[in-house]
Amino acid sequence: MKIRTYEIGDTQKIVKLFYDTVHEVNIRDYTKAQVDAWAPADIDIESWTKSLSSKFTFVAEEGDQIAGFGELEVSGHIDRFYCHKDFQRQGVGKLILTEIESKAQDLGLNKLFAEASITARAFFESRGFIVIRKQEVERRDQKFINFVMEKYL
Incomplete structure (x- = not known):
């Protein structure tokens, strides 16, 4: 397995991975x-291409x-972070997060933070993140529970 930076040609596969992972x-x-x-x-797809390219x-x-992807913003925020449904619990997230942490250190950041789903919370905790607070967010008239989490580097 290799970790590399996003290329525009990845967008369709990434969107499918995102959709399938959330739904399955x-x-x-x-x-x-x-x-x-x-x-x-x-x-x-166009808005995803712009978003993926901007981080x-x-x-x-x-x-x-594509087994997984993760996005780091210059603020230290980890935005989208997903592993393919067929690659769960195989170390993919750990590899991606290691790359994100390395980039964050290159940028001089001392903290990472994310809004982790109920599903992703245990993964982030296993990688040294702590829950700052539980929150309820709304998207398309649906309310969701997630967790604001952070890790100092």
């Missing part, structure tokens, strides 16, 4: 209505398949 993995912790609001069928986006690749 996060569904354990959220309702069907919530996952439909979180990852709708009509995802705007430090790292991609885990196994052969020609």
Whole structure:
């Protein structure tokens, strides 16, 4: 498995990975209505391309398949961070997070933070993040529980 930076040609695969992961993995912790609001069928590829390109986006690749991706913003915020449904619990997230932490240190950041889903909370805790607070957010008229988490580098 290799970790590399995002390329525009990755967008379609990343969007599919996001959709499939939310609908097949996060569904354990959220309702069907919530996952439909979180990852709708009509995802705007152009806006995702702009968003992925505007951050430090790292991609885990196994052969020609994208196994996961994670985004770091210059503030230290980890935005989207997802592992392919078929690559759960295989070290993909750890590899991506290690790359994000390395980039954060290169940028002179001393803290990372994220809003982790119920599903992702245990992963982030296992990597040294602590929960700052539980919160309720709204997307497309659905309310979600997630956790503001941070880690000092």
